[in-house]
Amino acid sequence: MNQPASAYFLQHAEEKAVTHTLSVLVDNEPGVLARVIGLFSGRGYNIDSLTVSETEHEAHLSRITIVTTGTPMVLEQIKHQLERLIPVHRVHDLTAEGRSLERELLMVKVAGQGEQRVEALRLADAFRAQVIDATQTHFVFELTGRTSKIEQFIEIMQPLGLVEIARTGIAAVARGPEPM
Amino acid sequence: MSRELTGAGIVLQALKDQGVEHIFGYPGGAVLPIYDELFQQDDVQHILVRQEGGAAHAAEGYARTTGKVGVVLVTSGPGATNAVTGITDALMDSIPMVVITGQVPTHLIGNDAFQECDTVGITRPCTKHNWLVRDVNDLARIMHEAFYVARSGRPGPVVVDIPKDVQFATGTYVGPKNIRHKTYNPQVKGDLDRIRAAVDLMAQAKRPILYTGGGVINSGPAASQLLRELVEVTDFPITSTLMGLGAYPASGKNWLGMLGMHGTYEANMAMHDCDVMVCVGARFDDRITGRIDAFAPNAKKIHIDIDPSSINKNVRVDIPIIGDVGHVLEDMVRLWRASAPQRDKKAHDDWWGKIRGWRGRNSLAYRNSDSVIMPQYAIERLYDACKGKETYISTEVGQHQMWAAQFFHFDQPNRWMTSGGLGTMGYGMPAAIGAQIAHPGKLVIDIAGDASILMNIQELSTAVQYRLPIKVFILNNQYMGMVRQWQQLLHGNRMSESYMESLPDFVKLAEAYGAVGIRAQTPQELDGKIEEMIATDHPVIFDCRVAALANCFPMIPSGKAHNEMLLGEDVADEEIENAIGEEGKTLV
Incomplete structure (x- = not known):
């Protein structure tokens, strides 16, 4: 074992990382997002996607959807650490609780003329993307769907004059009649 | 019961209603309204420290030995940042603590005003929770919530940051109701x-x-x-x-x-x-x-x-x-x-x-000496002298801390204060001050090292001011002993910056502060000097000159398991001594 001299035990077992989607219901108060993000950066957890918005105005509640990657032990930690934050009401691991519905919204700007422009419009139509802005030299498409679909659409648009991408990150909800 | 008070008045009323008797702090521009309120009442006693870090550790010592919430009051900017180490220490060791910080007036927040810092931003990762109070009508509720959060569940520190204009403003005071917190209700009964x-x-x-x-x-x-x-x-x-x-x-x-x-x-x-x-x-x-x-x-x-x-x-x-x-x-x-x-x-x-x-392996065994005081022996003698007395022990961080844990034996809870999680050098003396405030007339000893004690030595002045007869028992080996031990074991005996070349004369230092200084240099005089220390009804600095090169065993070296311990007998003294070059020895 060629470990450098250290006051700490440096090796750690490698477990396989998995990706989970967490839904976090929080009080909509100043600093609450900073608490959540600070927790992730401070403890070295990953954020693959994060969305946040007030969802219940009367009750001052916001919903934060986080997609994160880690070993099962780390994912369990993340859930508990989030629950430990005072303004957090509930944390649900949507992935662990069953197949959740996950959607993302994409806006993509494609610039070009002639054949490429026609092709971009044709493919957008096939993906059921909306045209939300256009001139003779560009389109802005809006597309909603699962991340895999979004990524595929971006890939297809890449050679057709894609110049700018904006995407929201994932919003997710569990299937079935029960609320979170 | 609700009535109109100023923000500063609300703070004091909330402290009284929470049963707070002592707070540790240091005044400054952004907390003057609260200090003014403090001046005009007798229920809450304020202990003036010499640096805000000392206030935080004193509150920790107070909390640790009483089970109560420790309370700190400091000003904005440097007042708050100086307290951060103590706040982090309290978080790591689960010590209930409420820290009240002044803040610049709300209209100046974000403008880089004099003594402004983003206190809630800085303390967010080192508190259980924190609040910036923007409306005086939220203040009473937040104060009570702060105490609730600090002491409930796994205890920890919280910060309430109060802008100066909120301290001046008039608002409604509400008492601490027995309300269920809307999100924070830790489970106490096990399944x-x-x-x-x-x-x-x-x-x-x-x-x-x-x-x-x-x-x-x-x-x-x-x-x-x-x-x-x-x-x-x-x-x-x-x-x-x-x-x-x-x-x-x-x-x-x-x-x-x-x-x-x-x-x-x-x-x-x-x-x-x-x-x-x-x-x-x-x-x-x-x-x-x-x-x-x-x-x-x-x-x-x-x-x-x-x-x-x-x-x-x-x-x-x-x-x-x-x-x-x-x-x-x-x-x-x-x-x-x-x-x-x-x-x-x-x-x-x-x-x-x-x-x-x-x-039977007697893993704490050490080779004693007739000529020099072994640090382990010093703790053993100290423990012996304290037997039968209600004694509270704090420590700094390093070899002396481990020897204290090994050789001073505790039969009661809440008698032992040490910085375990964060490992904060400079913790011990202010913690002893906090403990002595909580337990007047009892024996409070900070077992210290010569390096650690200098990190918060200014608090000796606090002890003198309040006539707190704390005892600071320094195991003086003229090294950062634990750093040196690691360097000997792991870094090829290269003692990089772990030698204290210019230590003060601790006896004179004590006298300069108005405390009592005692020095012991031989095993023969140790017991008498310890007796003298305990009998002294003043703060004492005890300069216990111990073997310079003693190391702390047993030990689990890095990367090893519990059954791969290094015992003292495995490491010959000669090896350790040879580790120090001739040149180093002449310095010792």
């Missing part, structure tokens, strides 16, 4: 099925061990009493972390001593070989587990903790029980008594036989 499963597992154990920690102390004296009952009815061997010392008496027959990096051989070997481990209010810290993949490889593990995030953080456990230690132990003892399990007598005797064998 009975889990506790039953734990009791069954414990009853079948052939080689059980209780591994206890600071959570037992935090749960209150009743939890320590229940722990003693559990040991009584099960006859399990028991060890503890640094933070848990005193929960089970060191004089108890089942006591194995502290475990971990500088724990005893018997404690660590029993941890390694056990088949059932009951972790009570401890958190499997890396100083405890050593090499994690070789930690208690054959043990089923039960973990009692009030903080769900402590469960399965470092070590996977078989039966997690979330709840307050006191509540869970009460159920556990009751269920054990009710089931009166038939234990495997032979396995039990064999296990204790094995433990006796490990004890």
Whole structure:
């Protein structure tokens, strides 16, 4: 074992990382997002996607959807650490609780003329993307769907004059009649 | 009861209604309205420290020895940032603390005003929770919420940041109602099925061990009493972390001593070989587990903790029980008594036989000397002199801290204050001040090192001002001993910056502050000088000149398992001495 001299035990077992989607219901108060993000950066957890918005105005509640990657032990930690934050009401691991519905919204700007422009419009139509802005030299498409679909659409648009991408990150909800 | 008060008045009223008698602080521009309010009342006594870091540690010492919430009052900007180390320390060691910070007026926030800093931003990761109060009508509720959060569940520090205009403004005061917090309601009762499963597992154990920690102390004296009952009815061997010392008496027959990096051989070997481990209010810290993949490889593990995030953080456990230690132990003892399990007598005797064998190694043994005071000997003599007295011990961080944990024995909870998680040098003297404020007339000693003590030496002035007869017992080896020990063991004896070349004359230093200085240089004079120290009704700095090159054993070297301990006898003194070059020796 060629470990450098250290006051700490440096090796750690490698477990396989998995990706989970967490839904976090929080009080909509100043600093609450900073608490959540600070927790992730401070403890070295990953954020693959994060969305946040007030969802219940009367009750001052916001919903934060986080997609994160880690070993099962780390994912369990993340859930508990989030629950430990005072303004957090509930944390649900949507992935662990069953197949959740996950959607993302994409806006993509494609610039070009002639054949490429026609092709971009044709493919957008096939993906059921909306045209939300256009001139003779560009389109802005809006597309909603699962991340895999979004990524595929971006890939297809890449050679057709894609110049700018904006995407929201994932919003997710569990299937079935029960609320979170 | 609601009435109109200024923001500063609300702060004081809330402190009184929360039963606060002492606060530790330092005034400044952004808290002057609160200091003015403080001046005009007698219920809350303010202790003026010499630096805000001292206030935070003093509040920790106060909280640790009383179980009450420690309260700190500091100004904005540097006042708040100076307190950050103590706040982080309290977070790591789960000490309940409310820190009130002044802030620049709300209209100046964000403008880089004089003595402005983003206090809630800076303290967000080192508090349980914090608040910036923008409306005076929220202040009373937030103050009461702050105390609730600080002391509930796993205790910890909170910060209430109050802009100066909010302190001046008039608003409605509401008393502390017994409201359920809308989101924070920690579970205190453990799941009975889990506790039953734990009791069954414990009853079948052939080689059980209780591994206890600071959570037992935090749960209150009743939890320590229940722990003693559990040991009584099960006859399990028991060890503890640094933070848990005193929960089970060191004089108890089942006591194995502290475990971990500088724990005893018997404690660590029993941890390694056990088949059932009951972790009570401890958190499997890396100083405890050593090499994690070789930690208690054959043990089923039960973990009692009030903080769900402590469960399965470092070590996977078989039966997690979330709840307050006191509540869970009460159920556990009751269920054990009710089931009166038939234990495997032979396995039990064999296990204790094995433990006796490990004890026989006498892992804390050291070679004493007639000419120089060995640091271990100094602690032993100090302990002996304190026997029969109600004594509170704090420490700084380093070799002296480990020797204090090994050689000063605690039979009661809340008598031991040490910076375990954060390892803050400079903790001990202010913590001793906090303890002495809480326990007037009792013997309070800070066991210190010559390097650590200089990190908060200014607080000696506080002790003198308030006539606090704290004793600062410095094991003076003229090194940063623990740093040097690691350098000797791990860095090819290259003692990079770990030698204290220009130490003050501690006796003169004490006198300069108006305290008493005592020096002991030989083993022969040690007892007399210690007696003199204890008899002195003033703050004392005791400069105990100890063997410069003694090292702290036993020890689990880095990357090793519990059964790979390094014992003192394995490392010859000559080796250590040779490690110091001739040139270095002449300096010593």
